[in-house]
Amino acid sequence: MAFPAGFFEDHHVILAPMAGVSDLIFRRLCEEQGADLTFTEMVSAKGLSYANEKTRHLMDVLPGTAEVGVQIFGHEPKTMAEQAKWIEDALGESLAYLDINMGCPARKIVKKGDGSALMNAPELAADIVNAVKRAVSHPVTCKFRRGWSEESGESASAFAYRMQEAGADAVAVHGRFAMQYYKGASDAGAIARVKEAVSIPVIGNGDVTSGAQARALKERTGCDAIMVGRAAQGNPWVFADIKAALADDVAPSPPTLEERVQMARRHIARLLAVRPHAAAYLRKHAMWYLHGCPHAAFARGQLATCKTQEEFFAVLDGVLDRDLTEGAAHGA
Ligand SMILES: Cc1cc2nc3c(=O)[nH]c(=O)nc-3n(C[C@H](O)[C@H](O)[C@H](O)COP(=O)(O)O)c2cc1C
Structure with missing residues (x-):
């Protein structure tokens, strides 16, 4: 056909x-x-x-x-x-x-x-x-x-x-x-x-x-x-x-760091729910979501050993916390 x-x-x-x-x-x-x-x-x-x-x-x-x-x-x-x-x-x-x-x-x-x-x-x-x-x-x-x-x-x-x-x-x-x-x-x-x-x-x-x-x-x-x-x-x-x-429409705004982290969490949680042994595989995806973000280098080292959803989420939360702390320090 x-x-x-x-x-x-x-x-x-x-x-x-x-x-x-x-x-x-x-x-x-x-x-x-x-x-x-x-x-x-x-x-x-x-x-x-x-x-x-x-x-x-x-x-x-x-x-x-x-x-x-x-x-x-x-x-x-x-x-x-x-x-x-x-x-x-x-x-x-x-x-x-x-x-x-x-x-x-x-x-x-x-x-x-x-x-x-x-x-x-x-x-x-x-x-x-x-x-x-x-x-x-x-x-x-x-x-x-x-x-x-x-x-x-x-x-x-x-x-x-x-x-x-x-x-x-x-x-x-x-x-x-x-x-x-x-x-x-x-x-x-x-x-x-x-x-x-x-x-x-x-x-x-x-x-x-x-x-x-x-x-x-x-x-x-x-x-x-x-x-x-x-x-x-x-x-x-x-x-x-x-x-x-x-479609000649206005380009959407690029995702914020928070949106990137949310997307990474979604990918990790949903995949681990159906593939409990996919942690090592997910590390590269997690890094990709943070690509170009401040603290990506910090996250890289931490993600390398993540095995559970909780461990992934802790690293991702750490990236957001660092961003917030830094923002506050710069008066943002
Ligand atoms: C990690 C990776 C895996 C790929 N696996 C396949 C594949 O299974 N089958 C395929 O036809 N092409 C595969 N490709 C090629 C892509 O489908 C695509 O043709 C190529 O990356 C060029 O497109 P891009 O510049 O948008 O990445 C792969 C590319 C990458 C980077």
């Missing part, structure tokens, strides 16, 4: 899949702050085929959460198709659509022929899209990069066209080469060239950190939707900022 008409007008600003970041509570917080759609982190088709519980939990959704995008990775068309079907059946109405990872540059992924290695094997990538499309009734997209490497040159447009021919219902493009990892800048021109090459919707991704940048990327590329990754870490407010800029 293709996307219903106007889907990306209603799902304009999307949280990118991020391995080790996009837990179910983080996704929900982004949604509450304005993300039109959120993505699971990449899910191993092979892992699912072994009924791996940990892999399955990556796709958990909270009751009442909007539809979620699920991204799978792998390189075997049959396994990918079978597991896509399993996901469709398991998630039911919670599934928005399925995406196939063709952009991950991590060595352990690429060496198995998964992720961005598929950019070097467009016929296999096309077979995967084709097989997954035939197995499911939801729309199927793929997410990839500008190309494999600067040396081998930009291949995103030809690749996107091939995926469209294989049945992809949309593509998401990150404007860096795989071998750039996160170095240098994401090239909006590459996304614009993909947009010219295909007739399916194109989701632009890479280096969007504000409403103004989202608007610039949209104007430069004509992309149908914007996908945001790193800028949402510790900053789900970025979605409201982007939505306002795209």
Whole structure:
């Protein structure tokens, strides 16, 4: 099934899949702050085929959460198709659509022929899209990069066209080469060239950190939707900022320190309620919420040993107390 008409007008600003970041509570917080759609982190088709519980939990959704995008990775068309079907059946109405990872540059992924290695094997990538499309009734997209490497040159447009021919219902493009990892800048021109090459919707991704940048990327590329990754870490407010800029509305005020602390508390409390062993994982999120705040350095050391909600909350309260004390000392 293709996307219903106007889907990306209603799902304009999307949280990118991020391995080790996009837990179910983080996704929900982004949604509450304005993300039109959120993505699971990449899910191993092979892992699912072994009924791996940990892999399955990556796709958990909270009751009442909007539809979620699920991204799978792998390189075997049959396994990918079978597991896509399993996901469709398991998630039911919670599934928005399925995406196939063709952009991950991590060595352990690429060496198995998964992720961005598929950019070097467009016929296999096309077979995967084709097989997954035939197995499911939801729309199927793929997410990839500008190309494999600067040396081998930009291949995103030809690749996107091939995926469209294989049945992809949309593509998401990150404007860096795989071998750039996160170095240098994401090239909006590459996304614009993909947009010219295909007739399916194109989701632009890479280096969007504000409403103004989202608007610039949209104007430069004509992309149908914007996908945001790193800028949402510790900053789900970025979605409201982007939505306002795209709608020509006044930008919302940036969050206060108190609001940041409240958001961190919410993330920690809600996640520990469903994942009691997630404390070590939550430390990085907690730090992200405090990024750039006074006393972030103080908090870093303290958060490193937090194991319980109470310990996290004590550190966060300490950050606020220090801020208040300092404010009072300066006569604020
Ligand atoms: C920690 C981290 C994990 C990521 N995991 C995935 C993933 O599972 N699947 C994927 O397609 N991209 C993944 N990415 C890439 C992002 O989805 C996105 O394409 C990239 O970060 C560029 O967008 P940004 O500049 O908005 O962050 C990840 C990026 C980061 C920083």
